[in-house]
Amino acid sequence: xxxxxxxxxxxxxxxxxxxxxxxxxxxxxxxxxxxxxxxxxxxxxxxxxxxxxxxxxxxxxxxxxxxxxxxxxxxxxxxxxxxxxxxxxxxxxxxxxxxxxxxxxxxxxxxxxxxxxxxxxxxxxxxxxxxxxxxxxxxxxxxxxxxxxxxxxxxxxxxxxxxxxxxxxxxxxxxxxxxxxxxxxxxxxxxxxxxxxxxxxxxxxxxxxxxxxxxxxxxxxxxxxxxxxxxxxxxxxxxxxxxxxxxxxxxxxxxxxxxxxxxxxxxxxxxxxxxxxxxxxxxxxxxxxxxxxxxxxxxxxxxxxxxxxxxxxxxxxxxxxxxxxxxxxxxxxxxxxxxxxxxxxxxxxxxxxxxxxxxxxxxxxxxxxxxxxxxxxxxxxxxxxxxxxxxxxxxxxxxxxxxxxxxxxxxxxxxxxxxxxxxxxxxxxxxxxxxxxxxxxxxxxxx
Amino acid sequence: xxxxxxxxxxxxxxxxxxxxxxxxxxxxxxxxxxxxxxxxxxxxxxxxxxxxxxxxxxxxxxxxxxxxxxxxxxxxxxxxxxxxxxxxxxxxxxxxxxxxxxxxxxxxxxxxxxxxxxxxxxxxxxxxxxxxxxxxxxxxxxxxxxxxxxxxxxxxxxxxxxxxxxxxxxxxxxxxxxxxxxxxxxxxxxxxxxxxxxxxxxxxxxxxxxxxxxxxxxxxxxxxxxxxxxxxxxxxxxxxxxxxxxxxxxxxxxxxxxxxxxxxxxxxxxxxxxxxxxxxxxxxxxxxxxxxxxxxxxxxxxxxxxxxxxxxxxxxxxxxxxxxxxxxxxxxxxxxxxxxxxxxxxxxxxxxxxxxxxxxxxxxxxxxxxxxxxxxxxxxxxxxxxxxxxxxxxxxxxxxxxxxxxxxxxxxxxxxxxxxxxxxxxxxxxxxxxxxxxxxxxxxxxx
Numbered sequence: 001x002x003x004x005x006x007x008x009x010x011x012x013x014x015x016x017x018x019x020x021x022x023x024x025x026x027x028x029x030x031x032x033x034x035x036x037x038x039x040x041x042x043x044x045x046x047x048x049x050x051x052x053x054x055x056x057x058x059x060x061x062x063x064x065x066x067x068x069x070x071x072x073x074x075x076x077x078x079x080x081x082x083x084x085x086x087x088x089x090x091x092x093x094x095x096x097x098x099x100x101x102x103x104x105x106x107x108x109x110x111x112x113x114x115x116x117x118x119x120x121x122x123x124x125x126x127x128x129x130x131x132x133x134x135x136x137x138x139x140x141x142x143x144x145x146x147x148x149x150x151x152x153x154x155x156x157x158x159x160x161x162x163x164x165x166x167x168x169x170x171x172x173x174x175x176x177x178x179x180x181x182x183x184x185x186x187x188x189x190x191x192x193x194x195x196x197x198x199x200x201x202x203x204x205x206x207x208x209x210x211x212x213x214x215x216x217x218x219x220x221x222x223x224x225x226x227x228x229x230x231x232x233x234x235x236x237x238x239x240x241x242x243x244x245x246x247x248x249x250x251x252x253x254x255x256x257x258x259x260x261x262x263x264x265x266x267x268x269x270x271x272x273x274x275x276x277x278x279x280x281x282x283x284x285x286x287x288x289x290x291x292x293x294x295x296x297x298x299x300x301x302x303x304x305x306x307x308x309x310x311x312x313x314x315x316x317x318x319x320x321x322x323x324x325x326x327x328x329x330x331x332x333x334x335x336x337x338x339x340x341x342x343x344x345x346x347x348x349x350x351x352x353x354x355x356x357x358x359x360x361x362x363x364x365x366x367x368x369x370x371x372x373x374x375x376x377x378x379x380x381x382x383x384x385x386x387x388x389x390x391x392x393x394x395x396x397x398x399x400x401x402x403x404x405x406x407x408x409x410x411x412x413x414x415x416x417x418x419x420x421x422x423x424x425x426x427x428x429x430x431x432x433x434x435x436x437x438x439x440x441x442x443x444x445x446x447x
Numbered sequence: 448x449x450x451x452x453x454x455x456x457x458x459x460x461x462x463x464x465x466x467x468x469x470x471x472x473x474x475x476x477x478x479x480x481x482x483x484x485x486x487x488x489x490x491x492x493x494x495x496x497x498x499x500x501x502x503x504x505x506x507x508x509x510x511x512x513x514x515x516x517x518x519x520x521x522x523x524x525x526x527x528x529x530x531x532x533x534x535x536x537x538x539x540x541x542x543x544x545x546x547x548x549x550x551x552x553x554x555x556x557x558x559x560x561x562x563x564x565x566x567x568x569x570x571x572x573x574x575x576x577x578x579x580x581x582x583x584x585x586x587x588x589x590x591x592x593x594x595x596x597x598x599x600x601x602x603x604x605x606x607x608x609x610x611x612x613x614x615x616x617x618x619x620x621x622x623x624x625x626x627x628x629x630x631x632x633x634x635x636x637x638x639x640x641x642x643x644x645x646x647x648x649x650x651x652x653x654x655x656x657x658x659x660x661x662x663x664x665x666x667x668x669x670x671x672x673x674x675x676x677x678x679x680x681x682x683x684x685x686x687x688x689x690x691x692x693x694x695x696x697x698x699x700x701x702x703x704x705x706x707x708x709x710x711x712x713x714x715x716x717x718x719x720x721x722x723x724x725x726x727x728x729x730x731x732x733x734x735x736x737x738x739x740x741x742x743x744x745x746x747x748x749x750x751x752x753x754x755x756x757x758x759x760x761x762x763x764x765x766x767x768x769x770x771x772x773x774x775x776x777x778x779x780x781x782x783x784x785x786x787x788x789x790x791x792x793x794x795x796x797x798x799x800x801x802x803x804x805x806x807x808x809x810x811x812x813x814x815x816x817x818x819x820x821x822x823x824x825x826x827x828x829x830x831x832x833x834x835x836x837x838x839x840x841x842x843x844x845x846x847x848x849x850x851x852x853x854x855x856x857x858x859x860x861x862x863x864x865x866x867x868x869x870x871x872x873x874x875x876x877x878x879x880x881x882x883x884x885x886x887x888x889x890x891x892x893x894x
Contacts, residue, residue, distance in 0.1 A: 004610040006610075008631040009610050009614075009632050010604075011602070011630065012629050012630075012634075012641045012643025013629065013643035013646055014643075015643070016643050016645065016667045017648075017649045020662050020663050020667065022666075023662070023665065024666075070635045076667070076670065120648060120649075123646070124604055128604060128605050128609065129609075131606050157457075157575060158458070158574040158575050158578065158773075159574065159578050159770045159773065160575060160608065161579045161607065161612035162451075162575065162576075162579055162608065162610075162615055163451040163456050163572075164451075164608075164612070165609040166456070166575060167456075168609055183459075184455040184457055184462065187459075187521075188455055196460035196463050197460050198460055198463065200776070200777070201567060201777035202464045204777045204785040204786070205468075205477065205777060205780045215470070215471050216467050218467075219467035222523070223523065230788070260789065261789040262791070314770075317770040318608075318769065319770060322765065322766050323760045323766065326606065329647070329648065330647070330651045338652070340677060342676045342677060342678075342707065342709070343676070343708045344708060344709070
């Protein structure tokens, strides 16, 4: 059983509701939309990500014999219903924003149109997949915007929330423009470029730091990056300078050094001077240690001579915004628009489309949120990507998605690129959508 | 390929270091310890969790043919080294604190004793597994402590960081004392009790709210919990009162109602009055909606008549503490103690043991952190759990772990149970450990 594809990766209430839908024969077409209710603090924009995994999940959705037996034995469900689950496949349509598209609450990023039980069952996992990758891609994009020309590498697997989070963070970060990741499996699975240096334990396992450097250089001649801060950062930099000519004679070039503790700007300046004085101007300095886009900005602003930044724990755990207010809401059932009116949580009904207009400077200007079939000026962002349970080809590659994200970030207005206090981007709700909401409210029976 | 067990769930630097260890024949015994460097904000204690998954990972560690081929083709590694990886298994020992044990920084929770390459390779995934479950178990335990007698259920899968996070959060939460989870797969995989109600979409898919209630009750007669806030919470409560006698005649008892928006304390009071006046005193009120232990405490303090709380997003994303400063550090190699001295990140060297003393009131009094083989008063917390790559039996069941956690929480001093401003718990470092650190510093070559 592949963990991420299990049909039981869902909340129990989806299954208890499905039993009731089954009993009542409620299998008409339902339309659900997935959106973020409001912009999280410290964010000026969001970046769509995770669609690939969402569509894979839908395409392969099925209950295994073991899962069906367990459900049957739970005593919660009828035999007929369990047989129905055995046959259940996702046969619906999905419309979505392409991965790498910038978007804003409350614009939908994904719409599912399917028989009600299918569309209901998949809610939990669709949110689970999209919420996380959107969160990571959006945070990584902030780092990309404030560090042009710098190398930015995801180092966060160890403190990501489990295996899938680490793996998908590597994907989402690369999609948003990071240079790569340290997570090896993301190289095999997604083709994300993989980077790595050495750990303190490598130095400590040797009796002598210089010997450790030399051993590493001989074993990884194409990838020589030395970690300097195990004992004394500047003393280690001097050792690197001493070692370089010897390695040079063997045809080995030192690529870089890594700083991982203390005042990184100050150490970088000292180390840069030592390296330069030793003729090692081309050796890059990589900084790591609980960095995120705010720390990177501070180091760049301080003029620290750092070439590459490792984004670790704070990226993969999305430390400042560890969740989004992401929801998946019924918009239409059996041909009738629906909406929820709970206090503070009311939603816009119907199948929606987002149009994006462009200003004279080539930047995005404002968005229009309206109903499908109500054309507006601008580019329509929501497109069909799965029909009758099959994905629409061609499927964009991760590189294509990354290029799209880069193009999107290039047309983001300067004030939305700020790390804080970005003004809200205008998303206009059309009269047609207002009118539908009013009409749904009037017709909803509460008798 | 099972995602969580891949040997490539590691940082590239582990593999580049392994190539160097291989080239140098550095296969002597290494000792690494995993610990949390410092107590995160707003926490008075931590709860050990995740050992089960860590040991499973070690027991099944191997590179698949596909992974080996990909590594060989990367051009980073020698053929001989890839052949060596093909044969690599974890053959070491693991000592650890039992899951469900309360602990404090910088006490080690896990120690790996194995040939250096094996012990090095597993760093990333061991931290990844333990960091997350410790974080969730510790947060869930706070809720358990402040809400005695209340039902507490994990509802957080959708906004957990991926599938594994959702699944392991359900396990860690249950271990810490939550009543159960909504995540169905956690029922199948771990035997965690599974709970569920209904979603707003269920109500909205029906033309009439009362009809929706009735359909649900007929399909799930053993599990009748109605969601009240889709349109108007108190009006919905009145409908429940109206429906109850009819259901009663059919032998169906209403278990509970759920509130998910607005002022939960105020709605709970109004709904309780309506239910009581309608003769439904035994119907429980469940509250949900971005709750964590602080919100639960506030609702209980406000005297809100809520019986059960759903802990969702803020628990599973560990919103206030989304990572721990968890590390895995080399303590000894080839019979010699080691330590890192990086600024602000120095570690205690050697193989360590933690002794816990008990006060007159039966509560834990203070801990003593010392070297293995330096017996102290109190209970030794670190025990052998894997020998030569095989787990020590009997392996504790999740229920036994949960009982251990309950016993541990019962002997936690009252001041450490506070949700904030808990004073630090005393962890004494012995003279023997101080002396070893000094001796390691003096002997470490920096020439």
